[in-house]
């Protein structure tokens with residue numbers, strides 16, 4: 154398994170003895186070790202020395218390590234330090250809180266704070282819905298994790314989970330102008346998580362649950378959905394399912410297969426795998442087989458995880474048993490939501506003609522695309538550095554933009570299916586090909602079309618508490 158973890162570019166600060174080393178030689182050594190020089194900055198110079206920052210990128214972390222080693226060994230060079238650009242970007246965190254209005258004088262002070270703020274408080278006290286008009290609740294979502302299933306890194310705890318939650322908050326803001334607050338809880342008790350989120354809810358218009366491991370995530374979400382009057386959405390389940398379905402609609406068109414005839418294998422029956430399987434069953438998949446660490450799930454077995462019992466009863470119609478490498482034979486579609494390196498080239502070679510291979514584990518997919526690009530019909534990963542990124546980032550900004558704008562009580566099945574169709578529709582028929590089945594996260598149509606489709610589904614199903622301006626009489630769409 155290739156190591157693709159870690160930063161893929163570094164800045165080397167080097168002191169060069171100009172009489173001992175030629176700059177051209179230095180660049181050649183970097184290139185020979187697999188690095189690409191993408192920037193050179195002169196920091197200081199003397200009569201026969203110079204200090205330079207050399208920014209080097211590489212496909213893999215191992216190449217950056219080789220470049221660093223080579224720099225240490227070259228005569229006439231002193232390696233002052235190495236900075237990882239990803240770490241530099243995280244210094245002090247990635248987001249900040251900013252006031253919308255400046256406080257420039259006493260008058261401003263008395264209005265944003267005491268005494269005048271008291272009148273605003275009382276307006277909300279008299280009518281709680283005013284919180285939507287007069288506080289950040291209208292546009293703010295809590296991104297809540299307990300750090301128990303962070304990407305595919307596993308149970309790394311609440312401190313280590315923060316960079317992912319900060320990243321999600323950035324994406325909410327940049328892509329859909331939703332203010333999102335990262336919250337990592339120092340508990341993995343279902344009851345404590347539920348209670349804490351209920352206590353936090355007054356400040357928020359929605360709760361995005363993130364990276365909470367299964368099966369606890371199911372109960373946490375279900376209970377909160379019933380006990381809160383704001384949308385609660387476990388992104389790893391539903392965000393992933395929405396985007397997966399959008400991608401599959403288009404991938405099947407590319408390979409000329411239909412969803413009801415496709416044999417689909419889902420690997421990793423956790424939060425994401427179960428939700429993706431449910432959307433596929435609802436979409437008409439008949440032959441769906443789930444496989445986890447101990448092989449295919451079958452209804453003849455009883456599992457400690459109650460969701461697996463449900464799963465086994467609703468899938469695997471032929472009661473196929475065995476490991477992934479057995480059950481993948483003749484499959485039309487593989488969906489990986491498990492861990493890096495789980496799928497082998499020999500497994501893909503056993504699949505039906507033009508197989509659709511969605512390897513969505515993060516940060517390392519079940520197999521790297523370059524290992525199978527000659528034998529797969531369509532390949533997608535969860536990452537932004539390969540074509541076809543199937544990642545819940547395509548869903549959660551737009552779906553919450555819609556939910557906040559119509560003050561939806563919940564995010565229901567119709568709203569999710571509307572979001573899938575909206576995402577799939579961004580790729581026009583004439584654009585569709587094996588390297589372009591799903592729009593880019595930077596395609597501005599994505600959030601706009603999801604918002605429209607999801608608001609309309611919310612209104613249709615009676616869960617919208619507010620009509621956005623363009624849906625009121627006299628409004629324009």
Ligand SMILES: NC(=O)C1=CN([C@@H]2O[C@H](COP(=O)(O)OP(=O)(O)OC[C@H]3O[C@@H](n4cnc5c(N)ncnc54)[C@H](O)[C@@H]3O)[C@@H](O)[C@H]2O)C=CC1
Pocket residue numbers: 302303304305306364365366367388389390393420421422423424425426444445446447489490491492493495513514515516534535536543544545546
């Ligand atoms: N591309 C995307 O948008 C998304 C990707 N993911 C990725 O999917 C993976 C799972 O995420 P969650 O469902 O949230 O985690 P989870 O912890 O709820 O589920 C993971 C499941 O995979 C199984 N698994 C682990 N190693 C396996 C192996 N070698 N063979 C078979 N099964 C194995 C586990 O037993 C567990 O049932 C992670 O890598 C995560 O990054 C999750 C959500 C969205």
Ligand SMILES: CC(=O)C(=O)O
Pocket residue numbers: 303304305364388389514515535544545546
């Ligand atoms: C994308 C995402 O949410 C995950 O990998 O957990």
Ligand SMILES: [Mg+2]
Pocket residue numbers: 304363364388389
């Ligand atoms: Mg996640």
